[in-house]
Amino acid sequence: MVKASYNVIGVMSGTSLDGIDIIHATYAYDCHWAFKIHQAETFKYPENWKSILMQLVTKSLSELSAIDKTYSEYLAIVISDFIDKNKIKNLDFIASHGHTALHQPELNLTYQIGNHQILADNLKRKVICDFRIQDVDYGGQGAPLVPIGDRLLFGQYEFCLNLGGFANISFEANGKRIAFDICPVNIVLNHYASKIDLEYDDEGKIASSGTVNTKLLSQLNSIVFYEQLPPKSLGLEWVKEVILPMIDMSKLDIKGVLSTFTEHAATQIAKVLDVKNVRTLVTGGGAYNDFLISRIKSHSKSQIIIPNNQIIEFKEALVFGLLGVLKERNEVNCLKSVTGSSKDHSSGKILIPNA
Template identity: 30%
Template sequence: MMLTAIGLMSGTSLDGVDVALIETDGRQVRAFGPSGYRPYTETERSLLRHALFEAKDLPQRDARPGILREAERAVTLAHAEAVAAFTAQNRISCSDIDIVGFHGQTVLHRPERKLTVQIGDAAALAKSIHIPVMHDFRAADVAAGGQGAPFVPVYHRALAQSLQREGPIVVVNIGGVANITYIDGPDTLIACDTGPGNALLDDFMYRVMNQGFDTEGRLAAQGRPDEAWIARALEMPFFALPPPKSLDRNDFAALKLPEMRADDGAATLTALTAAAIARIVPLLPKPPKSWIVAGGGARNLTMLRMLRERLQPATVEAADALGWSADAIEAQAFGFLAARGLKGLPLSYPATTGVPIPMTGGIIARP
């Protein structure tokens, strides 16, 4: 039975809430609906940055001391506003939606401590939007010893199967953290985080240029990467680990650039993301034939150029070129995951998160 689902995603880059409608039975995608976006205000973004800092010392996953309680209220309200605007703009009735997949805002991801924390009050959201909300997708995976990330691979596989092209295919999502899904036929699905995505670059742009990100990679295009610094950064033990593996946004906070011009700094951090993605190739069963880039990094033309240089002879293309939505793909994925969760289908697998057996997940909050 096909379900109509709305997926909501607020990623580690702290830019805002993506909304997307999808028709799916949790195995295949019948149709993409419209998508939307509700940016965080600068005040909200500042609050979330503060919450990320405070969350480092959280003793347990349901604790919300001080600023985290305030941040959770802000996240919940932003998502409620995002759904209200989306349904109004697209003339969608709440009764037409079977389920909403609500990821929440990750503030701490420490799978080695069996701890992953996404803030956002699903019960309050469900009451506000009058639609059942599935949330807490990662908790069961982490509790069972999995990495709890990445969680989008089952959706990437559904998309890749519709392409009918020879594998292996890798879908790389470049958000705050970059992650890959390796697909080779119906049975081989491997996934992991590869390293920093846009987080270090965005933080650098904010600090040095007072801009949220490097638009189209224009600043990086004028600079020269410090390859020696990149080589040293890639000596961090994480990069040599085989998949599955995952990261917290702050895991690379210790990577400090030496004094350099702004364009060289942007070029270096962009090249680090590309080099970290390329570093995964020897750890995969076979070299991929094609790479499909989604997430905010797909709009960074310098990032795409650097990936092509480092991944040749494989092809590298942006998800939009295939008719996919680079911006909405993760929101669509959480609509897809909500449909899978409703049907009791697995959301994660041993080769995607390291969980011992295929795991379902998600908890439903009803209006």
């Protein structure tokens, strides 16, 4: 039944492995969509799960299937703890992104773990999830999925830029929503910060103290992906095959790597934001990287807007809640103009708990 409002939990786990983002929100429709976030929390991954998730791209499909089951059980525990802690009642459903294990749309392959029937059974609640696979079946990239939320919830901004594991952007052009991955960001910066026993480079302070290596910067900026037209998306596999070997060959110290890669990311992002008098909403963990933001501003003509912490940190979880609402209503939540699929569609699967 189509309703005017929905009481939903949205769940997101990103490639930067910051943790599991969970929000409890109400979505209401009255000529346009509005939302209210009631609670939001990030559950950090314990070291054993962080290690497993970092190695997913090395696993066989049978190994991933086993991990999928265990991860779904773990995810159910985390979500249940959030529900109990916040005394949440009368939920319509839980909408979950899962965690990307494999993303190779050119091979007609995408795999999100954490979308197992066990999730619904253990939570004893309806779960709407696995939003990517149908789009890949229709010939699309299966990503990015957030742009429909950008259009419906944040349409007052000309650009919506997310700085997570990857930088991705969404905007309207000629009546269509266009979105694509620009470049890696935190997935690379955090990788090298970990080599000096840091989870991340706080505010980009280490990067700001380093020196840009012009040779490596030129090599990075010359990567073929940046010349390709959208739709296009990136995955961890590509980073491991293309980016990390190039950086490691440079033999730079960590300061130099972080400084050079930050400049690279800022350069690629600013190329897309090369438009005057437009507002760009910036979210994701990279919004807290003051050095990265300053470098983007120095290269870009756009007005960079940093919202409140809740939107910075939980926008993607919020949007996946909306994707679930649209799926529940059998309305379009995946745009062919974004992913390159053969048609707009209502993506995702609905899991009903077994009695």
